[in-house]
Amino acid sequence: MLEAFRHVEVASVSDALEQIAGQRMYMTHRMQPIFPSKFAGFAITVLLKKAEGNNDPAALSGMLAAIDQGQAGSVYIMVVEDGANIAGMGGLMGTTMWARGFAGAVIDGGVRDVGHLRKIGFPVFALGMVPSTSVNHYRFAGANIPVVCDGVRVEAADIVVADNDGVVVVPRARAEQVLALAQEMDFKEHSMYPYIEKYKSIEEAVKKFGRL
Template identity: 35%
Template sequence: MSGGAQHEKREKDEAVARLARLDACAVSDALDSLGLPGAALGLTALSAPRRIAGRAVTVELVEPSAEAAGSGRHLGTAAVDAAGPGDVIVVAHAGRTHVAGWGGVLSSGARRNGVEGVVVHGACRDVDEARELDLPLYATTGVPVTARGRVVERAWNVPVDIAGVPVAPGDLVIADASGVVLVPAARAEEVLAKAEAITTKERAMVERVRAGHPMADVMSADYETMLDR
């Protein structure tokens, strides 16, 4: 690996480490203050409900047709084989809830490779297996219906849409009990710095609460200006 490539990798790893010290709400607030979309609404933790942070490895699923015959491989397999620690597999399943866009064998592969977690915009299945594997899985819902003959992988590691939020390979992903938030890589430094500042303000507010200040004073003085620069 060249010196330039090593420097870029260190910068990426540091961005993920900074993201992991935040929460989804602070990152969402930071994006909001910058006028950027980010919160992927309707997705929730179905297994191992702990915070995850990493870079997106994307998968795009479509319904089979003459125009979209698919890649010819089983959906998600290329992404699983390519992903590892520091990565979050993000499946663009177009919000479908009548058919799974992820399943148990894929979860086993993701867990084996040390993937941080999986985000599916739509339904997934074999949720019990993901729980047994302790693999964080964020999706719209669980469903037992197989993908066979119903959806195929059009491509992987391409720009996709997740609940109305554009996601490109390498974008930052954070998810916790409050939901899933996506950060464009090109704005990562700006968003992270803003989210860190918001987190510092929130901690100061909590300290004032613990010190006995009236809630009305704490919230009135700080909440509405939380996102101000």
């Protein structure tokens, strides 16, 4: 199923979810890739909570364990509480995810060491690039628990799809139904491009294919 999700447009997945579930399951325009990327994978969720002045050396160990226990094809979903200006991950964590075959990472917070992440080709979506650290400012608050990432609820093993249009979360229970409708939408839309080029009318194309 993941392979099929890797070949559909994220916009079609978003539209399919809205029709089937009546929900907005896409993240906002703030969630941006560090380089053009397309991936799909099963969510591993991690939550960090503020803990200013925390000197416990084990305060963040859980976020590292979640990586070391993750399987190939995973998408690391991290929520950093009020963390737009805090780097939730950087080159060391990203290199480990890359070495373990993760599909990508989505950080509701910042990211750093972007040059290295681009060099190894590990895709990350984040709220921005910042040089800061979570060490001594945050503590690990749980892994593979429900989180709200950039306004979207994510549970462990949900399917996360991302491309240059953004990030969408597909609840596992809806995955097959959403995939089938998204594939149908893709087929219609991709058929419309040559039709529009030939007849030079979007109105006629929408009337014929029923997709906008």
